[in-house]
Amino acid sequence: MAHVIIVRGAASTGRYGQAMAETETDAVSENRMKRKPRAANAPPAAGSGMRVRSAAKNSDIVYRDLHKAIVTMELTPGAPVLERKLTEQYGVSRTPVREAVLRLVEDGLVEVAPKSGTFVARIPLSVVREALVARRALEEVTVRAATELSSESQIMQMRAIIQHQQEMADAGDEEAFHQADDKFHASIAAAARYPGIWKMIQQVRIQVERYRRLTLPQNGRMPMVVKEHTAVLDAMAARDADAAVARMNEHLDKLQLDISIFRDLWPDYFAIDPSLDEKLFAGK
Amino acid sequence: MAHVIIVRGAASTGRYGQAMAETETDAVSENRMKRKPRAANAPPAAGSGMRVRSAAKNSDIVYRDLHKAIVTMELTPGAPVLERKLTEQYGVSRTPVREAVLRLVEDGLVEVAPKSGTFVARIPLSVVREALVARRALEEVTVRAATELSSESQIMQMRAIIQHQQEMADAGDEEAFHQADDKFHASIAAAARYPGIWKMIQQVRIQVERYRRLTLPQNGRMPMVVKEHTAVLDAMAARDADAAVARMNEHLDKLQLDISIFRDLWPDYFAIDPSLDEKLFAGK
DNA sequence: GAAAATTAACTGGTATACAAGATATATCAG
DNA sequence: CTGATATATCTTGTATACCAGTTAATTTTC
Incomplete structure (x- = not known):
């Protein structure tokens, strides 16, 4: 259950494609400057299937795991939820971990003390x-x-x-x-x-x-x-x-x-x- | 309603206190290295009032405003929710705005198309x-x-x-x-x-x-x-x-x-x- | 020794930068 | 003029850095 590393995407943050935008002529770049900024994206059509193929974000994975662990009492009420530890376990940054924690707060399963710590909520x-x-x-x-x-x-x-x-x-x-x-x-x-x-x-x-x-x-x-x-x-x-x-x-x-x-x-x-x-x- | 700038905390990111940690002697710093890392914070006591004095985070403000605007149909279904625009209106970064939007997603009031855009949810x-x-x-x-x-x-x-x-x-x-x-x-x-x-x-x-x-x-x-x-x-x-x-x-x-x-x-x-x-x- | 003051190291909240996908506009072929 | 292709620029998702507040360990004081 624990120590599952998420490898979706590039886990090792390789800096490929770092020197590409530099090799342009002035004429071409000037031509490109004439583009108008495009308008905001249109909302999806009303009658359409409203297909939102959300490609399982990392935060979802962390959320599901934590949710399950808390509901099954694997994580007991009052136990600390360390964001740092989770980032290491899942191999992701704090942002998705934080999103997951916030969703759990919304569910009433964890409580956060602002600059102190996050804990599994008591019942x-x-x-x-x-x-x-x-x-x-x-x-x-x-x-x-x-x-x-x-x-x-x-x-x-x-x-x-x-x-x-x-x-x-x-x-x-x-x-x-x-x-x-x-x-x-x-x-x-x-x-x-x-x-x-x-x-x-x-x-x-x-x-x-x-x-x-x-x-x-x-x-x-x-x-x-x-x-x-x-x-x-x-x-x-x-x-x-x-x-x-x-x-x-x-x-x-x-x-x-x-x-x-x-x-x-x-x-x-x-x-x-x-x-x-x-x-x-x-x-x- | 719109264009309310949040000024809680330091809006202008002043870099004070940038040169302070450099002025220490080796003896003192060595002494400090001997400190053991402190244990993880203890969870709040069970019987205690469980006082979580959450000091109205910026994300809460954005959330409440957007929530109200959507429920009152001030923002109509299908209207785009531009994170960029909100960061400018409220004078905060994307992070709290994003948190607010995610909470609204949880409420079923907005929908996000992963790499495309965020919109007020249809009914x-x-x-x-x-x-x-x-x-x-x-x-x-x-x-x-x-x-x-x-x-x-x-x-x-x-x-x-x-x-x-x-x-x-x-x-x-x-x-x-x-x-x-x-x-x-x-x-x-x-x-x-x-x-x-x-x-x-x-x-x-x-x-x-x-x-x-x-x-x-x-x-x-x-x-x-x-x-x-x-x-x-x-x-x-x-x-x-x-x-x-x-x-x-x-x-x-x-x-x-x-x-x-x-x-x-x-x-x-x-x-x-x-x-x-x-x-x-x-x-x- | 015990209690108070200090301090270092932890925390969550926020800001910013980068990556990857999606889309409207521009370009081009017919 | 119409339709297909290309590309610039928008979007969200993620990573990283920094700040301020809290707390436990240490030091100081008596």
Whole structure:
């Protein structure tokens, strides 16, 4: 995972093409001076595919890696994020590293103390509480729409995903189990035709995810999750939206059981939240 | 609005203190070489107030200005965002400007074509549709909690806000009207003690806001909004959560009337969305 | 020894320079 | 005059250098 050197482009900063612009005659250069500066680029056409083939920037790579490391608790809350170290590990300059860090700040996964240091953000308990509420609300509309819109093939695919999740639970592969979990909820969102809302759910899940990484190993919740997923899917297959919503809510409610316990177990991982008013009006 | 020069810090890059490190004796410098490099900074304490006094960076200023300009349709969809021009307007270098632009990309308000240009993002209609659904879901839980938790003084404050909004509607001051509208919904979120969810609502609102800026001048909707707000508040004051939710939903539903009409009126402002699958699985 | 003052080395924020790709304009062929 | 080619100049992405603030280690003072 660590010490991955990015070699896209010229890693060794060779100064080729350094003596080329000097070999021009005055006549030609004068001719070139007559060019008018070109106008600003036109925006891409409206109806066109709006193809933005973004060629995987270095900052994206750093961002994804760090994001994953933080969410999986590989980097624990409070751990320092050293820009210098990252530049060495990835073989890139500070700029893309900095961009990645800034995006993580936007996600609420890291915090920066201006001239002091950057650290993996602690888990604000009130945010976890709210995230659970928000996710419930969003998954509710999603599963309701999916119950109406999902095709039979999509239902079958979900059954396969649940089966796979069962197998991973039996094998005790937590990582694969998580991935299957993610895939199940994603397929619901896909069936509901709510890609944007799924994005929001993911964003919210991230905040809860780190917390869940602590809770899940505790009790043997993995088989229960599979059962709950099955209940949701059964209701969807029966085209009973209300039941599907109810099962989903029951499923999600299982997470918010014992926050205080874990705060006592890993006190350094959680943060006391600032006052509500402050957060509310910090934006403007 | 434009051409605001930021003068925080030294604008004229004076090279003071350029000849200072040279005047040391060898003995002293040798002594200093014996210092061990200090350890990495410690993360801020867990229980402490987590005070991150971020001193309003230049990039924040640029971000806020651009954000506002885009949301208010002062910068129309498809308009180019020239980093060069912004550096001149604000008197700062490209770095903070670039940070601001990247944050706006994260918000979905601008799009960058890698080596070509940066433009104000068009409004993807499907995003608007989803945003309306998501906002409905989130405002629902918010207004429900607010109905239970709001104090009498908070109710009174909301009445004052509505009254103010009425006055602004009468005066025809659209900008102030919008602000009052924002304040009303914000106060509901505050009463519900859901600062995080309010943040999400705001994020979602932004996508709809630009669309709404086009629709609102059309019909005389301002007085109707005030009435709808009053209905919501009345239900809250009566502590009738279900009614409050119903009134809020009615209020929000008024927005999604006629998307197609506006797409035909300003075709260049809207974008055809890529396929759903693409968006869903673009993340991983 | 212990506490206060000093100082050096770290940090993130910013400025600037360079590289590589994309595009509008100029040039040229028919 | 029209269409294809070329090229200058624009753009963003990246690298590097510098500044100011913070902090830990050291030194000084009592």
